[in-house]
Amino acid sequence: MALKYALLSCLNESRATGYELTQLLRERMGNVWNASHQQTYRELAKLRDEKCVTFEEVPQSDKPDRKVYAITERGRGDLAEWVNEPSERPRVRDPLLLKMFAGELWDIANLKAEIEGHRIHWQATLDRYLAIESRYFSDPENLxxxxxxQHLALLRGIDVNRSWLEWSDNALSVIEKEK
Amino acid sequence: MALKYALLSCLNESRATGYELTQLLRERMGNVWNASHQQTYRELAKLRDEKCVTFEEVPQSDKPDRKVYAITERGRGDLAEWVNEPSERPRVRDPLLLKMFAGELWDIANLKAEIEGHRIHWQATLDRYLAIESRYFSDPENLxxxxxxQHLALLRGIDVNRSWLEWSDNALSVIEKEK
DNA sequence: TCGCGCATGTAAGTTGTTACATGATTTA
DNA sequence: TAAATCATGTAACAACTTACATGCGCGA
Incomplete structure (x- = not known):
């Protein structure tokens, strides 16, 4: 439902291909909205039908042709309408936390390995977001x-990953004591 | 997919009806897994077919009959297997954060009202989790x-809501300056 | 030569949401 | 008297995932 508006938000900043939109969602907006490339292409086709976007085919000699999408007035209208409507909180569905409720079924070595694996990911994601911050938002007061x-959205990403890192240290020390 | 294991985890602790499972997910496990009652009933029917749960009908005179579900050996086996497999991080899809990417389309009064509305919800959820903590996990070292x-899972809920509260204060002060 | 990045999609299946449906008891 | 709680579901639809499909260029 809101994938429509995720794509329109991106296109509202600048025109892009489906491929670029998928990348944007994964990278700069990874802590905000996620979609696979299949979903993105399907949604773009729908937005074309709804006349919320237009596209221009740009032939390339060495690589496949690019379809560069742009937002239309109608698209911008839909986006502005959605933005000003109240929205709901997303529902949490976290398999790792769920596993904490099946405590006695764990092999403790697996639990430790799983948390350590996720920890590496959280650290990498945090570093990525901090790099974005220092590149684009180093002087937030004057932006x-x-x-x-946008910086406020990024701050969430930074905070969430930092807090998972702390949580994993805490969890690992609880596990260590149990061993 | 993991809804199966959410239900089995609950039933592994104690037998329950579909209604009670729905409540459990919403209340005690709200920061872990969410499902509507329709989803819960559909999944329970599937788990019955797979012989992961059994049920017993308990007639009641004044209220509708209850179907009390219990986990089977096969259900416990599936759960133990799943618990020890590595799992992926959930994909973030947060409409509020997404709206931060459509900045200039906001009516600033709507933005402020929306954040204030969510703020009340975060505060209430935090209070609820803190109450659960002080009731069941007041002496974590000796548990x-x-x-x-389970306490580690709850700590995530506490931390997440605390950090949204801080974020909303930060966001509201940014908005205040802009007005 | 194997995989990765670029660039596009289709098809089938699973999961999740929304709307509909019933009906008694308790509380405001 | 209206709404909320208890208690169960079905049906239709929307969203998301996984598998399949193509094909070139570049670097290890």
Whole structure:
């Protein structure tokens, strides 16, 4: 449902191909919205039908042709309408936390390995977000308002990954004592 | 997919009806796994077919009959297998954060109202989790291991809601300056 | 030569949401 | 008297995932 608006938000900043949109969601907006490339292409086809986006085919000699999408007035209208409607909190569905409720069924070595594996991922993601911050948002006080809002979204990503790192250290020390 | 294991985890602790399982997911496990009652009933029917659960009909005079479900050996086996397999991180899809990427389309009063609305919810959820903590996990050091793991899951819920509260204060002060 | 990045999609299946449906008792 | 709680589901639809499909260029 909101994938529509995720794509329109990106296209509202600048035109892009389906491939680039998929990358954007995975990288810069990884802590905000996620979609596979299949989902992205399907949604773009729908947005074309709804006349929320237009596209231009750009032939390339060495690589496959690119379809560069752009937002239309109608697309911007839909986006503005959605933005001003109240939205709900996403529902949490976290398999790792769920596993904490099947305690006595764990092989403790597996539990430790799993948390350590995720820990590496959280550290890498945190580093990535911190790099984005220092590149684009190093002086937040003096940024234009709409960049400040984007910075607020990024701050969530930073905070969430930091707090998972702390949590994993805590969890690992609990496990260590049990061994 | 993991809804199966969410239900089996609950039933592994104690037998329950579909209604009670739905409540459990919403309340005690709200920061772990969410499912509507329709999903729960559908999944329970599937688990019955797979012989992962059995049920017993308990007639009631004043209220509708209860179907009390219990986990089977096969269900426990499936759960133990799943628990020891590595799992992936859930993909983030947060409409509120997404809205931060459509900055200039906001009516600033709507943005402020939306964040304030969510803030009330985060505060209430935090209070609820803190109440659970003080009731069941007030002395974590001396708890049996499988309760310590459940406490770790609860700590995530506490931390996440605390950090959203801080975030919303930060966001509201950014908005205040812009007005 | 094997995999990765670029670039696009289709098809089938699973999971999750929304709407509909019933009906008694308790609480405001 | 209206709404909430208890208690169960079905049906239709929307969203998301997984597997399949193609093909070139580049670097290890």
């Amino acid at each position: 234009p308002f709409h960049y400040r809002l | 049996p291991f499988h309760y310590r793991l």
